Amino acid sequence: MKEIVRLGLYLLTVCALAGAALSGTYSFTSRKIQAQKEKAERQALTAVLPGAVRFESNNGYIRVFDGHQAPLGCILKVSAAGYSGRIEALVGVDTVFKVTRVQILSQVETPGLGAKITSPAFLAQFDHQASDRIRLRKDGGEIDAVTAATISSRAITNAVREKVDAFQKTVR
Amino acid sequence: MKELVVLFLGLIFVNNFVFARFLGLCPYMGVSRKMTDSIGMGLAVIFVLLLSAVSAWCIQTYVLLPLHLEFLQTIVFILVIATLVQLVEMVLMKFSPALYRALGIYLPLITTNCIILAVALINVREGNGLLKTVVTTLGAGLGFMLALVLMSSIRERLDTTDVPEALKGEPIAFIVAGLIAIAFMGFSGMM
Amino acid sequence: MPFKRLFGEFSKGLIRENPVLGLMLGLCSVLAVSTEAVNAVGMGAAMTFVLLGSNILVSLLGRSIPAKIRLPVFIVVIASFTTIADLLMNAYAPAIHKSLGIFIPLIVVNCIIIARAEAFASKNTLGASIVDALGMGTGYTLVLFVLASIREVLGNGTFWGMKVTPEMDPILVMMLPPGAFITLGLMMAGLRSVRK
Numbered sequence: 001m002k003e004i005v006r007l008g009l010y011l012l013t014v015c016a017l018a019g020a021a022l023s024g025t026y027s028f029t030s031r032k033i034q035a036q037k038e039k040a041e042r043q044a045l046t047a048v049l050p051g052a053v054r055f056e057s058n059n060g061y062i063r064v065f066d067g068h069q070a071p072l073g074c075i076l077k078v079s080a081a082g083y084s085g086r087i088e089a090l091v092g093v094d095t096v097f098k099v100t101r102v103q104i105l106s107q108v109e110t111p112g113l114g115a116k117i118t119s120p121a122f123l124a125q126f127d128h129q130a131s132d133r134i135r136l137r138k139d140g141g142e143i144d145a146v147t148a149a150t151i152s153s154r155a156i157t158n159a160v161r162e163k164v165d166a167f168q169k170t171v172r
Numbered sequence: 173m174k175e176l177v178v179l180f181l182g183l184i185f186v187n188n189f190v191f192a193r194f195l196g197l198c199p200y201m202g203v204s205r206k207m208t209d210s211i212g213m214g215l216a217v218i219f220v221l222l223l224s225a226v227s228a229w230c231i232q233t234y235v236l237l238p239l240h241l242e243f244l245q246t247i248v249f250i251l252v253i254a255t256l257v258q259l260v261e262m263v264l265m266k267f268s269p270a271l272y273r274a275l276g277i278y279l280p281l282i283t284t285n286c287i288i289l290a291v292a293l294i295n296v297r298e299g300n301g302l303l304k305t306v307v308t309t310l311g312a313g314l315g316f317m318l319a320l321v322l323m324s325s326i327r328e329r330l331d332t333t334d335v336p337e338a339l340k341g342e343p344i345a346f347i348v349a350g351l352i353a354i355a356f357m358g359f360s361g362m363m
Numbered sequence: 364m365p366f367k368r369l370f371g372e373f374s375k376g377l378i379r380e381n382p383v384l385g386l387m388l389g390l391c392s393v394l395a396v397s398t399e400a401v402n403a404v405g406m407g408a409a410m411t412f413v414l415l416g417s418n419i420l421v422s423l424l425g426r427s428i429p430a431k432i433r434l435p436v437f438i439v440v441i442a443s444f445t446t447i448a449d450l451l452m453n454a455y456a457p458a459i460h461k462s463l464g465i466f467i468p469l470i471v472v473n474c475i476i477i478a479r480a481e482a483f484a485s486k487n488t489l490g491a492s493i494v495d496a497l498g499m500g501t502g503y504t505l506v507l508f509v510l511a512s513i514r515e516v517l518g519n520g521t522f523w524g525m526k527v528t529p530e531m532d533p534i535l536v537m538m539l540p541p542g543a544f545i546t547l548g549l550m551m552a553g554l555r556s557v558r559k
Contacts, residue, residue, distance in 0.1 A: 007432050014436050018247065018443040025447045026243045032454035040457070084187060086298065108464070110539065148535070192540050194394040198387075198474055243450060246468040247442035254438055280434075284472045286391040293465055338556040339548075342387055346548030353541040 048075055048092035048103045061167065064092075071095060076167055080159030083151040084108045087117070091126075091160050097168050099134065102126040102160055107152075114152030122146055122153070126160065131168070134161040176307050183311025185359040189287055190319035191352055196287030210324040212271050214317025218310070220260055220282055221291055224253045225309040228292035229302060249292050250283075257283045287316055322352060369494050376498025383506040384554045388474040392466050393507050394543040400523045403511035405459035407504025409448045409467060414476050415496040416444035421484040422492035428485065437480045438471070445471040475499060506550070513546055514538060 046052050049064045049072055056063040062075040073094040080087040085108035092100035104118045116122060125143045126134065135141025136154050145153035189195045196217070228249045236242050261279050264272040272279070282288065291312050295305040326348055335344050382388045389410075396406045420440050421428075428436050449467045452460040460467065470476070479499055484492040515521055518537030520528040536542045 007429050010429055011432050011435055011439075014439050018439050019244075021443055022243065022247070022446050025450050029450045029454040033450070036454065036457045106461075113535070113539070194391050194540065194543070197390040197394070243446060246446050246449065246471055247439065250438055250442050250471050251435070254435060283434075283438075284474050284477060286469050286472045289472050290465060290469060293468060297465070336552075338552040343548040343552035343555070346544045346551065350541040350544030350548065353539075353544055354536070357539070357541070 044090055044103055044105060045075055048090045048101045049073055049094075050100070073100060074167070076163050078102075078156075078159045078163045080155045082107060082109050082155045083114045083149075084110060087152070087156050087159070089156060089160070091163060093164055093167065097131065097164060099126050099129050099131070099160065099164060102156070104156070109149070109152045113146065113149040116146040116149060117152050117156050119146075131161050131164040134164070176304065179304070180307050180311045183308060184315040184318060185356060188315040188319060188356055189290075189312045190316055191349065191356045193290075195290045196285055196316050196319075198281065198285060207321065207324045207328065209274055210320040211317070212274060214313070214320050216260065216264075216279070217282060217285065217287070217316055218313035220253070220256055221288055221309050221313045222306070223256050224249070224288055225292050225295055225305055226302070227252050227256070229295060229300075229305045232296045245293065245296065246289075250289055253288050253292070254283045287312065319352075323349065326352075369490070372491055372494045373498040373501075376495065376500070376502040377505065378502075378554075378558075380499075381502045381506065381554070382475040382478075382499050383503055384551050386475075386478070388478055389503060390547075392469060392473060393503075393510065394540070394547060396463060396466055397507055397511035397514055397543060398538055399462070399515050399519070399521075400508060400511045402459065402462050403507040404504065405452075405456065406463055406466065407500065407507050409452060409463070410470055410473060410476070410503055411497070411500025412448050413441060413444040413470050413473075414479060414500045415493065416447075417441045417476055417480055418484040418492040418496035419489065420444075421480045422487060422489045425485060433481070433485070437477055441476050441480070442471045475503060510543070510546060510550065514542055518542060 045055060045062065045064075051066050052064045052072055053067045054065040054069070055075075056065070058074075061077070064072045064075060066072050073092060076091045076093065078087075078089045078091050080089070087107040087109070088105040090103045090105060092102075094100050102123050104123070107115065107118065109115045109117065122144075129142065133142045134157060136143050136145050136150070136157055138145070138150075139154070141157070143153070143157050145157075183189070187193065190197065231248060231252065232242075232245070236244060236248070257280060260282075261272070264279070291309055295308055300308060323345065327345060330344060330348070339347070376382065378385075380386060383390065383393050392406060392410070396402050417437070417440050421437065424436070445468060448470065449460075452463075452467060479495060483495050487495070512522060514537045515523075516527055517534050518539075520526060520533040534542075537546070
């Protein structure tokens with residue numbers, strides 16, 4: 001009985017020390033981590049709607065205004081089921097519901113294949129497109145899929161189109 | 173529902189945790205010589221996977237998230253896994269001494285099997301609900317067992333063939349794994 | 364401690380007892396992270412950090428750890444250093460942290476670290492344990508770096524992010540799982556035949 005108590009106390013002490021060390025490191029780094037996260041988000045937002053100065057969060061989307069308080073458009077958040085996991089992206093739409101830019105926030109697709117949906121060459125195809133054109137070429141649209149990565153390409157393409165369409169409906 | 177079935181099948185074939193995600197390799201390399209051992213090991217891993225993934229999910233949902241202690245994920249999950257493996261060891265020792273002896277050293281090694289911790293973490297990081305967690309875990313575990321069984325049957329054959337000295341054992345096992353991985357890539361059309 | 368002996372402890376981790384190619388440990392992360400040379404070095408550094416911390420602490424605690432709870436204590440120590448590495452990388456190297464993803468917390472189940480704690484650090488002096496950790500960590504990083512370089516150059520046409528093979532179409536399979544398995548198998552065979 002005594003041995004179990006001794007062992008238990010030893011383990012408890014080790015865990016307590018570990019917990020203290022971790023909490024310390026966490027509070028030391030948490031502000032920097034939060035700042036990095038916010039910086040990345042800001043950069044992502046401005047990349048999607050160039051010229052953006054002010055952002056206003058609405059329910060599910062972000063209204064964007066330029067330096068003269070004129071509305072530039074909106075930013076939508078898109079989440080798609082990709083080949084290996086979720087693809088998170090931001091879509092900028094201008095005031096006539098054309099896509100300005102698509103920016104991938106996170107994806108876990110196959111490196112060298114599906115991951116190429118983050119390449120500027122692929123994403124540039126979305127610039128200035130109206131939603132009825134946003135489909136893979138093999139599905140009748142104007143977007144060329146990444147070679148040998150149809151599933152990833154289709155996932156993000158369809159998700160962008162569906163989001164823009166749904167957004168258009170709610171705002172009209 | 174259909175989404176869950178697709179997810180499940182996808183995890184066994186397309187996103188096989190061994191051939192596509194490189195998880196669970198250590199026991200894969202060691203145990204996979206006899207088919208019966210592989211099946212036993214696979215089942216043990218599936219069992220531990222289910223218990224640990226569900227426990228991890230509960231701890232994340234009811235303890236770590238509300239208290240903003242997510243950074244303790246790693247340490248808490250691995251301790252839970254270590255405890256569960258100890259329990260499984262004790263249960264096996266009592267109810268199936270034959271299997272316990274066959275698995276030998278590989279049983280405690282399940283703790284350090286990256287697949288167990290990985291599945292717990294993946295489920296939690298993707299924000300899966302309880303049902304999706306169970307489905308994902310089952311898919312991952314069955315895929316792992318499939319990999320183990322496939323490799324053991326091939327290695328049984330390899331042991332009797334003429335392999336160049338330098339390639340004998342692990343190197344040829346890896347190359348074979350690579351070939352199987354290529355074959356599995358063909359499954360992606362299934363999606 | 365005589366320099367020659369120390370150097371021996373360090374170099375064993377490089378070739379003779381290379382943790383990945385010789386002892387066959389730490390495989391999961393080696394295969395998964397070796398798609399780009401940058402990732403390889405980042406991972407190697409993180410793993411060496413955890414291994415160093417673990418070896419130091421375990422060596423210091425040494426005999427005082429009750430035998431029956433050896434393993435849980437090792438696990439707590441390694442998990443703590445892993446979490447510290449994770450937090451530090453998230454704060455100060457966010458790009459690599461994002462690329463390595465789930466494999467940073469998976470350092471805790473990297474067999475190399477727990478094997479060294481059990482087989483070496485708990486029974487040796489602080490100095491030897493430090494050198495052992497550095498040797499093993501470097502050996503691991505070396506293998507990872509070579510594998511990643513091969514895969515990145517052949518599979519992506521780049522090295523450390525810079526384009527290296529302008530005219531050639533990259534061999535895509537190198538960037539995918541099969542390429543990793545086969546290349547690692549060949550590397551193991553290569554080391555074995557060199558040692559003969």
